[in-house]
Amino acid sequence: MMMRIFNIGSSRQTQQSGSSTQSAHEVLSAAQMQASGPFQRQVRLVSAQTLQSMDLAAQTQQQVRAHLGHGGNQWLPLVADKGESAMRGIMASRASERFGNEVRERFAQSFPQSASGLDGAYATGHTALRVQGGHCQEFSDLAYTLLAAKGVNKPVVNALYDNDHVLVLLGDKRQEDPVLLDAWQHLPIVTTLNNSKLDPGRLSVIQERNDARPDPHAQWALRHVRTMSQNEIEHILTTTTYPPVGKKFVKHMVERQRGQEPGRYDVRSLAKDPSTHYTDDSALTGRAFDTMSASSLSSARRTIEKYERAATADPDGYGKAKRI
Numbered sequence: 093m094m095m096r097i098f099n100i101g102s103s104r105q106t107q108q109s110g111s112s113t114q115s116a117h118e119v120l121s122a123a124q125m126q127a128s129g130p131f132q133r134q135v136r137l138v139s140a141q142t143l144q145s146m147d148l149a150a151q152t153q154q155q156v157r158a159h160l161g162h163g164g165n166q167w168l169p170l171v172a173d174k175g176e177s178a179m180r181g182i183m184a185s186r187a188s189e190r191f192g193n194e195v196r197e198r199f200a201q202s203f204p205q206s207a208s209g210l211d212g213a214y215a216t217g218h219t220a221l222r223v224q225g226g227h228c229q230e231f232s233d234l235a236y237t238l239l240a241a242k243g244v245n246k247p248v249v250n251a252l253y254d255n256d257h258v259l260v261l262l263g264d265k266r267q268e269d270p271v272l273l274d275a276w277q278h279l280p281i282v283t284t285l286n287n288s289k290l291d292p293g294r295l296s297v298i299q300e301r302n303d304a305r306p307d308p309h310a311q312w313a314l315r316h317v318r319t320m321s322q323n324e325i326e327h328i329l330t331t332t333t334y335p336p337v338g339k340k341f342v343k344h345m346v347e348r349q350r351g352q353e354p355g356r357y358d359v360r361s362l363a364k365d366p367s368t369h370y371t372d373d374s375a376l377t378g379r380a381f382d383t384m385s386a387s388s389l390s391s392a393r394r395t396i397e398k399y400e401r402a403a404t405a406d407p408d409g410y411g412k413a414k415r416i
């Protein structure tokens with residue numbers, strides 16, 4: 093099936109448009125959100141440019157999540173969907189080898205004058221859409237591709253953190269507090285770099301774009317996607333190593349992690365304090381950027397509680413977790 097997502101609103105967003113929303117810090121505890129300490133509910137004064145970046149990051153994160161779901165190498169999705177996200181993440185790791193030549197050939201037919209070929213981030217974003225999942229690289233590259241396709245009049249940076257995690261940064265640090273765009277974190281919370289758990293000194297630039305003009309190559313990558321069904325992905329992977337999605341798959345993945353250090357990821361939010369409110373007017377209380385639909389928050393709380401029970405009961409299996 094061919095999918096076109098460019099300039100099309102998120103189907104999940106549309107479905108949730110009439111749903112009630114809440115801030116995650118009003119439903120979940122600081123410990124459940126992995127905050128650095130108790131919620132302070134502080135108000136931070138930021139520039140208008142930073143607020144614009146935060147709005148753009150929130151919109152893009154929702155769009156990425158609508159198409160990729162949850163991070164395939166995280167514990168919480170494994171518990172929540174019995175392995176579908178994990179299986180799609182495994183498929184994403186193999187997608188470049190399996191589909192790379194086909195994608196490059198189709199791109200060359202559409203852009204015969206392009207000497208450089210399809211940008212690597214666009215190609216990864218394209219294949220992530222094809223398998224509808226991935227790990228942090230796929231989530232970041234799809235976000236980068238979406239922004240390039242739109243055109244953004246400020247720096248958009250695909251960044252590597254501590255040689256371990258990939259995410260997007262929005263904004264010129266000389267004019268604003270850069271904003272983290274990371275749909276891979278389990279709770280899709282937007283935060284500025286100053287209110288994040290990240291050490292700026294451990295960030296390195298993979299690539300950067302600062303151009304308000306839409307990139308037609310990025311648009312192509314989003315418009316010409318042959319999506320794979322879960323049945324098709326399962327058929328490929330279950331012929332070798334993996335059982336079908338379900339309890340047996342979860343057990344298989346837990347046993348693969350047993351005794352390993354540090355195990356799968358458990359990254360819920362990169363914000364030090366998700367309850368922080370942001371405003372560009374000192375006379376206003378501002379708003380938090382951890383708002384989610386009530387149904388999504390209820391589901392997240394159940395998943396967190398289920399995972400933490402499993403980690404307590406089996407610390408050598410579920411309890412082996414890595415954070416950023």
